[in-house]
Amino acid sequence: MKKFLIFSLILGLTVSITACGSKGSQEPPALDDMIQQEPISEEEQALMERSIRFTSDKLLSYDTWKKVMALPNLECKNHISVYIDGVVLGNEKDLRLSGEPELEENGLFVTYKLIEGKLPADDSMGGCVIPASMAEKMGKKVGDKITIETPLGKAEYEITGLYGYSEKGEVGGLTEENSPLFEIFVTPQDIVKLAGEKSEGYFLGNTVTCATPEEAKNFVDQANEILKDYGVKAMLSSDSSADMFYSDSNEMFESVKLEGTDFDGNALPEDLLAKDGVTMVNVWATFCNPCLAEMSHLEELNNEFKAEGKNFKVIGIAADILNDKGEINEDSLALAKEILSKIGVTYQNMIPSNDLQNDTLSKVTAYPTSFFLNEDGKVIKTVMGATTKEDWTRIANELIESLK
Numbered sequence: 345m346k347k348f349l350i351f352s353l354i355l356g357l358t359v360s361i362t363a364c365g366s367k368g369s370q371e372p373p374a375l376d377d378m379i380q381q382e383p384i385s386e387e388e389q390a391l392m393e394r395s396i397r398f399t400s401d402k403l404l405s406y407d408t409w410k411k412v413m414a415l416p417n418l419e420c421k422n423h424i425s426v427y428i429d430g431v432v433l434g435n436e437k438d439l440r441l442s443g444e445p446e447l448e449e450n451g452l453f454v455t456y457k458l459i460e461g462k463l464p465a466d467d468s469m470g471g472c473v474i475p476a477s478m479a480e481k482m483g484k485k486v487g488d489k490i491t492i493e494t495p496l497g498k499a500e501y502e503i504t505g506l507y508g509y510s511e512k513g514e515v516g517g518l519t520e521e522n523s524p525l526f527e528i529f530v531t532p533q534d535i536v537k538l539a540g541e542k543s544e545g546y547f548l549g550n551t552v553t554c555a556t557p558e559e560a561k562n563f564v565d566q567a568n569e570i571l572k573d574y575g576v577k578a579m580l581s582s583d584s585s586a587d588m589f590y591s592d593s594n595e596m597f598e599s600v601k602l603e604g605t606d607f608d609g610n611a612l613p614e615d616l617l618a619k620d621g622v623t624m625v626n627v628w629a630t631f632c633n634p635c636l637a638e639m640s641h642l643e644e645l646n647n648e649f650k651a652e653g654k655n656f657k658v659i660g661i662a663a664d665i666l667n668d669k670g671e672i673n674e675d676s677l678a679l680a681k682e683i684l685s686k687i688g689v690t691y692q693n694m695i696p697s698n699d700l701q702n703d704t705l706s707k708v709t710a711y712p713t714s715f716f717l718n719e720d721g722k723v724i725k726t727v728m729g730a731t732t733k734e735d736w737t738r739i740a741n742e743l744i745e746s747l748k
Contacts, residue, residue: 393557394419395581396564404574406536412578415566417559418552428535431528432493433474434482440527441494443535456525461486461505469533475525476506492528496538501530523668599721600625600704602659603697607681612694617719621655622743624736625715629664630679632711634730639687641733646691649740656740660693663705670698716743 431439464471472490484490484503491500508525554560560580567578602616602625617623626642628635642658649656662680667673672695684693696705716725716739724743 391553392581394555394560395553396560396567396578397581398571398576398578404571404576406539408570408574411570412567413552415563415570417554417563419555427527428494428496428538430495433478433490433528436478436481438526439492441492441499441535441538442527442529443532455510456507457510459506459508461503463529464504464531468531469537470501471504471530472501472534473505473507473529474503475527476508477520477525479503479506494538499534499538501528501534521667599723600715600717601700601721602661602694603700604661604694606692606694607662607677607684609695612692616657616659616692617717617721618655618657619719620747621657621719622724622740622747623657623659623717623719624740625659625661625717627661627663627705627708627711627713627715629711630662630676630683631664635712636683636687638712638730638733639683639689641736643687643689643691645733645736645740648737654744656744658691660689660691661696661700661705662693663696663701663708663711665695666698666701670701716740718747 427440427442429438429440431441433439458473459476461473463473474484474490479485482490486503486506488503489500490503491498507529509519552563554563557580564578564580571578602612604612606612624642624645626635628639630636639660642660646656646658662676665672665676665680677695680693683689710728712728712730714727715723716727718724724746725739727739
């Protein structure tokens with residue numbers, strides 16, 4: 345199952361959105377827009393100085409989330425962004441119940457569009473939006489009731505709307521065949537009702553703001569006192585040295601076995617991993633703007649460390665070249681090749697094997713995600729999100745030093 349949650353650190357802001365796609369037939373200017381970063385304006389810099397982001401998507405209890413949001417001087421409060429996996433609706437299994445308020449503002453209809461009906465009201469309960477294709481299979485329509493089964497119990501909802509892929513999603517090569525729709529959208533209140541306020545199933549996904557930089561600094565101090573035992577850290581969005589880390593480098597995977605081919609179907613070199621050193625495995629997707637925007641930095645990083653004689657390599661894995669059947673999507677492959685050529689990427693990129701795709705990449709919930717491996721393939725650090733070249737340089741140097 346594909347998960348389209350992107351965390352972008354390009355401007356130091358943490359944003360969770362539904363991913364939009366790209367396709368090889370897309371016009372070149374659109375691809376250029378995805379690759380190039382716009383400079384930060386004075387207005388954006390001022391906003392960043394009074395904005396706060398959170399450096400992990402570790403799950404919190406609803407009580408803890410409320411304590412953070414109850415701190416004084418917040419001007420724009422963070423919403424709850426939560427979901428429950430393993431949902432069953434009739435014969436449809438392995439679905440996701442997503443609690444996302446303000447769906448249009450959060451980017452739902454970048455990739456999707458509302459085909460019929462309406463979204464549940466932000467403060468309502470009991471309404472849902474389901475894929476139109478799923479409704480057709482089940483013989484359901486707007487206004488009908490459905491009962492879903494979740495690991496936390498059953499719930500009944502009224503269908504308020506039906507959705508499908510938007511024009512942008514279709515241009516990006518997303519179809520029901522290569523990426524079946526699997527999310528049922530409800531309000532966060534419905535998730536809280538199912539999960540309970542004490543369960544640890546909520547995360548601080550978006551940026552919050554205060555009226556002034558001084559108030560933002562005070563908020564960071566107070567929030568970190570609450571969050572100190574959760575592996576989550578609050579920091580100013582203007583702090584470009586901040587990374588979006590899992591606090592435990594082995595939390596996602598203990599090791600990664602790199603199997604697959606290069607983009608031309610050739611076998612990968614035997615010396616794929618840096619001997620006695622560190623290999624950065626950057627998992628990216630053709631539809632992910634932050635992934636594309638940081639590639640030139642990774643190219644420079646790879647070349648500079650090689651010139652300095654440091655045991656460090658960068659390897660890219662294009663995560664959206666294989667479809668759900670494990671077959672190569674030729675359009676996605678062509679676009680991936682075009683991206684690397686246009687940016688001038690020379691470091692090794694690969695198409696994952698089905699085992700690597702299913703056992704490892706299927707668990708990646710955000711693009712880009714980077715694993716840092718030792719020569720045995722053991723994961724020594726995991727980083728979610730894009731960041732600056734300076735940060736990557738610092739991280740790489742620290743890890744190389746730690747292995748000595």
